[in-house]
Amino acid sequence: MSKLLISVTSAEEALLALEGGADIIDMKNPHEGALGALPHSIVRQAVEAVDGRRITSATTGDLPMQPELICQAVMQMKMTGVDIIKVGFFGSERDNMACIHALQPLIAEHKLAMVAVLMADIAPQLTLLPLLREAGFWGAMLDTAHKDGRSLLAHMSEQELREFVHLAAGMQTGLAGSLNIENIENIVKMKPSYVGVRGAVCEGLDRVAKLCKSRVSALRVLLYNYNKSVESADLA
Numbered sequence: 027m028s029k030l031l032i033s034v035t036s037a038e039e040a041l042l043a044l045e046g047g048a049d050i051i052d053m054k055n056p057h058e059g060a061l062g063a064l065p066h067s068i069v070r071q072a073v074e075a076v077d078g079r080r081i082t083s084a085t086t087g088d089l090p091m092q093p094e095l096i097c098q099a100v101m102q103m104k105m106t107g108v109d110i111i112k113v114g115f116f117g118s119e120r121d122n123m124a125c126i127h128a129l130q131p132l133i134a135e136h137k138l139a140m141v142a143v144l145m146a147d148i149a150p151q152l153t154l155l156p157l158l159r160e161a162g163f164w165g166a167m168l169d170t171a172h173k174d175g176r177s178l179l180a181h182m183s184e185q186e187l188r189e190f191v192h193l194a195a196g197m198q199t200g201l202a203g204s205l206n207i208e209n210i211e212n213i214v215k216m217k218p219s220y221v222g223v224r225g226a227v228c229e230g231l232d233r234v235a236k237l238c239k240s241r242v243s244a245l246r247v248l249l250y251n252y253n254k255s256v257e258s259a260d261l262a
């Protein structure tokens with residue numbers, strides 16, 4: 027059963043996402059790039075508004091892959107009380123690995139639930155997946171860095187997405203990247219732990235516009251039906 031992650035920009039949107047049926051409420055600033063971070067005060071307000079009724083997550087921003095910087099951003103985000111902290115891996119394999127190694131002891135010591143975000147449109151390094159699992163990451167997800175209208179499926183084939191889900195086994199897997207109601211059925215067939223969406227649930231399908239509760243509810247229903255179809259196909 028794939029769950030629904032909805033990215034929100036405020037406490038107000040967090041409540042709309044919750045009422046619309048999101049399973050994971052993800053705090054992100056779409057004006058600041060694919061993984062734009064929201065101010066800590068806003069993340070804290072949203073976490074308080076959700077009040078434990080759903081899992082919350084937040085991104086640390088499109089940061090350079092410098093271990094000290096990444097660790098500092100993670101620890102600062104932890105202070106907001108958010109459940110899951112997402113870090114984008116935008117660097118070279120060497121820099122990304124250095125950040126994973128730096129985060130490993132923090133994850134263990136502070137019991138952090140962390141998600142690594144790999145970018146489907148800038149050569150995602152699937153070789154990082156075993157390292158992320160060993161380092162204790164809660165999850166790994168794919169998203170797109172360039173929000174140019176092309177979806178995740180324009181950058182990776184269904185076979186590559188299945189491989190990602192397979193290689194990330196043991197962690198929660200997420201698939202995102204300009205997904206819409208037309209391509210979400212194919213995404214659910216990959217059986218990720220969750221599907222992540224922003225643009226498709228905003229007014230005018232514009233990811234920087236306001237979140238629309240009725241679009242979240244409609245997507246929730248679609249996802250439920252697609253999950254049922256996948257389950258039935260598995261049983262057949």
Ligand SMILES: O=C[C@H](O)COP(=O)(O)O
Nearest residue numbers: 033202203204222224225
């Ligand atoms: O984490 C999920 C993202 O916020 C997806 O955003 P998007 O659907 O606008 O690409």
